[in-house]
Amino acid sequence: MLLPFLPFEAHETPISFGNRLSAFHARSPLISVAKDFGIDPLDMVWNKPEALERLAEVSGVSTEILRQNAPIALGDREYDLRGETVSAEFLSSPKIVFCPACLHEDDQRGERCARWSWALAVMRTCPVHEIALQRNMTRAWNDRLQSLDHLVPERGEALQIIVASAPRRVPSPLQDYVLHRLEGREGPEWLDAQSLEQAVRATELLGVLLEFGAEQTLPALASDDWDRAGRTGYAFTARGEAGIREALQQQFDRFSTSKGTPGARKIFGCFYKALAYSKSLKEPGDIARILREFIWDRIAMPADTKVLGKKLPERRLHTVASLALETDHDPRRLHSMLVGQNIIPEDAASHFAIPVEIGRAVAARVKRIVKITKLPDALNCTRPMVDQLCAERLLRPIYYGTPGLNGKLQKGVDGDEVVDLTDALSAKATLSGDVSGLVTIAKAAEKAKIPGVCVVQLILAGCLQSVARIGGVPGIRGLRVCPSEVKAVAAATLLGMTATETFAALKLTRDAGWELVDRYPEEISLTPQKIAGVSSAFTITRFLPENVSAFDARFTTLARAAEKHGPGVKELKISLKKVGVKPVLPWREVGADIYKVSDIAKFLPS
Incomplete structure (x- = not known):
């Protein structure tokens, strides 16, 4: 061990410490004396365990202390950083990152230290001085072994000019989260459940989508743009799946009135592409599942459509066009029916999504529709009786348009309702050839001075004892009731007014x-x-x-x-x-x- 002992700064990198150690004992930079220490310079660049172990022996500082401030190369462009596995893209290299205010203070003290946190790409603001960090490109392969005195030649007034021109801002909450996590602190549950790189990547990509739009190309973004994206994205990812879905909904709503049929790639653009085709992030994490499920829940697509690596097991949504194609309907008639049932707005875009079960049920009703003009024959009654049945909701009209626009609608009734009504009336009546003393519903209503539909209601409610039906005469015309019973029961039962x-x-x-x-x-x-x-x-x-x-x-x-x-x-x-x-x-x-x-x-x- 070299003496006298040189203390290790808790926030510095092993290379920074190696340079200070070399300058202190040999009056030369680390790149010049690394081999004298028994360290291969390239091993030092990659923070290989054997290089750190030898530096620990030479300096008297424990290997674990050195390791915690360095991304340790694992191979295949991956690193171990304080127990987190990150890729090369997660790190700021090959850029040299520094805070000019920190360096100015170091100069006042006598020697500069490179902070380990500056090696993180997400680190864009100095938490001490609250200014944007500076980023310089390396010029040679060995720049990473050089001291900051060599890499940042500015001092004194020149350094203060850089400080004065640097943007002022507080650190982003995403940057704070990363530092806290690497220090062993707990953070938001959903983010902590992802790998560190997945958490950061999901947050920044979501922020890019919201701040810069779906058509933004990622390579065109500057460091400050990524900082802005991280701030925006963290407000949603910190709230987990609910927050992420809220952000996705905001983006989705921007296309609600778009012409044509915008798909997932159009709506989510750079966000979708980054998750689907990223070369640097092999497994994007839970964010891919959330986006996939969101897309399946809001964009109509057929079964087996592949989204972010997985196929949709079965269709969840239809558009009017796809529903019409599947059910062999005229799209215009189907559209009118869906509007009339308040399932889609009248001015719905062509890509407006309809839940499969609801759409198919409406399409089935369309096939069963009996037009109002055909109901007298279907029920074997008069047109005024049909109007009364609809007015009192014994039959519910189906609208081809918006309810309330009288005189501008075509109406029908679900054929199943017609069958149910006639079956229910038949079930309340006794088949009889002898109907002496009994009269038609119309005649009984006339004698009781009530609408005919009220007699039908009394029959269905089981309030009348004497109800017969004539064989061979279907529907309402085939029913017979006792006029005196109808009059008495109506007076005692039918309190109030009809609709x-x-x-x-x-x-x-x-x-x-x-x-x-x-x-x-x-x-x-x-x-x-x-x-x-x-x-x-x-x-x-x-x-x-x-x-x-x-x-x-x-x-x-x-x-x-x-x-x-x-x-x-x-x-x-x-x-x-x-x-x-x-x-x-x-x-x-x-x-x-x-x-x-x-x-x-x-x-x-x-």
Whole structure:
């Protein structure tokens, strides 16, 4: 061991220590005396164990202390750094990195030290002086063995000029995370579960995508650009998978209205390519799984499509075009059906994704559709009865368009619902050839002074005992009921108003009225009364007058307000708009503009 003993600085590199040791004992740089110490200079460059062991013997400093401040070569461009395996790309070499303020302070003390952390590519800001680190390219193979006195000749005022021109900033949270991890501290759970290089790479690449866009080429980025990307990416990766998915969603949303069909490579660009084709990072880590699953969950693609090395087991999403192709439908009709069912917006882009199960169910319904004009024949009833069945929702119309645009829609009914209704009615009736004393549903409704649909509701609810059907006469025309029983049961059971009566009283269209009912229990809603069946799970929907009055006292439509106070609907709408009165529930939500009575009362004549 050389004497006198020269202490090792806790933050310096073995090469920096070797240069100080050589200068102290031999008045020469390490590159000149390495062989005198019994060290192969190239072994020192690569921090090979035998070189560090010999340096430890010469200096009296333990090998472990030297090893912890050096990336130890493992072969195949990989290094062991404090127990973490990193690639050559993770390190700043071949650049010489330094903080001019640190060197100026070293000069005041008498000798310069190269900090081990400067060897990390992610290290871009001095944590002591909070300025950007400087990066100089090496000029010769042996520069890595040279002292900082040789590599950075500037001193005094020249060094302070560099300090003054360096950008001021606090260290990035990603840089802090790396240093803390290498010091043995715990960090965010998801990042700690990755290798150190995977954690940094995922964070920086995600930040590049968000900061510079999908078309950014990585080699064109400067050190400060990577620093900016790391700061942005860390805000998401530090929150694990949820944060990463949030970032991916932000990027995905930028293409929501794009023309054509943008794919994963178009949307995620440099981020996707770096994970798919990186030569320096053989295994990108969990970030690849997260991106892959995100893509599969949002971009329609057929089964067996390969994404980041794995095939999609089965299709998860459809576009209108792919769904139409699979189910042999006209795309325009299918599009209208999907809009009418509120599955896609009316102006949906061509790549708008539809869950496979939902899309296929809608496509199947399209094949089963019975047009409204065909329902009288299918149910063997009159057209007015069909209208009543739809109005009271015993049959639910299927829309080819947006509900609420009256007169501009084609409607139909799911054929399965038609079969279910006729089967349910038949099940409540006794097949009989003797129907003396019994009458048709239409006749019984006339005598009881109720709509025919109410008789149908009483049958389905099991409230009537005398229900027969005539053999050979299908559907509703084949049913017979006791008129006196219908009248008595209706008077005792059918409390309140039908949906048709309620919506008419409130000047609401059928569609708007039911949309309000479906909002229950939200504040702006119509609360229905459900009358339970006697021997059936079927319930009858009615509206109590007091509930309708309560709604009418709080909310109104332009048509209702105009009826009460005189001005026409058009004039009233213009007047309210001028004074800034807006509907509390707009047309686009329920098919009618719903206002608060209190909001418009002061602008209406008493």
